[in-house]
């Protein structure tokens with residue numbers, strides 16, 4: 041039996057996934073060249089004998105499990121989630137979904153990983169693929185003092201290895217190169233604290249195949265939602281210590297009788313016709 045919240049009667053519009061819009065919740069990992077909605081510059085250096093540009097710290101894989109109640113150590117894990125497309129529903133109850141009317145995705149569960157960020161990297165999906173996309177649904181964390189579930193209470197001091205310290209030295213002690221003075225990427229996010237999801241401020245973003253997404257540690261998010269015709273295989277990177285509630289905490293979002301509940305409303309006109317057609321709209 042999961043802890044639950046009663047959903048507000050609320051439609052969430054879908055916004056394009058950009059770093060600036062998503063910053064409160066985590067990080068968008070994409071080729072910064074030509075990406076929109078990225079006001080913070082990434083540090084970039086030449087690599088591979090000048091044949092590559094290396095963008096530094098595009099995201100972070102932080103480990104806060106030393107704060108976990110069990111004391112069980114965590115290890116970095118890389119899994120693959122092959123996420124099948126979700127069936128959307130009509131926004132007009134009782135009728136089929138059609139292309140000339142928005143469709144909806146009911147938010148019925150949210151989850152978080154209190155001691156680690158979690159990064160989803162889509163494989164084999166081109167940015168221009170108009171038939172498949174994925175929804176990133178997140179919610180801020182309510183401020184609270186009680187501790188319903190195990191969660192970190194404070195940020196650890198940053199443990200940097202000597203290798204890491206020297207790797208940032210300018211000029212490099214290895215090849216005497218100096219990197220551009222550009223700012224570094226987004227700072228590692230700290231855990232969000234113990235509160236429940238603030239459903240009234242939930243957000244939904246539409247991502248494409250050239251974007252990976254990192255949910256910050258403790259960020260409430262919906263299990264991955266793929267739209268379109270085909271499944272997307274995501275490489276997923278995070279820490280885990282195999283202690284259930286410390287790895288993943290879930291919250292059921294219940295809809296009251298007579299209420300529409302919490303729904304992501306997808307304006308089909310904003311989806312490519314191919315995506316609409318493939319999403320069985």
Ligand SMILES: NC(=O)N[C@@H](O)C(=O)O
Pocket residue numbers: 151158261262263264288
């Ligand atoms: N986020 C998501 O889709 N699911 C994972 O977090 C999981 O652990 O199931």
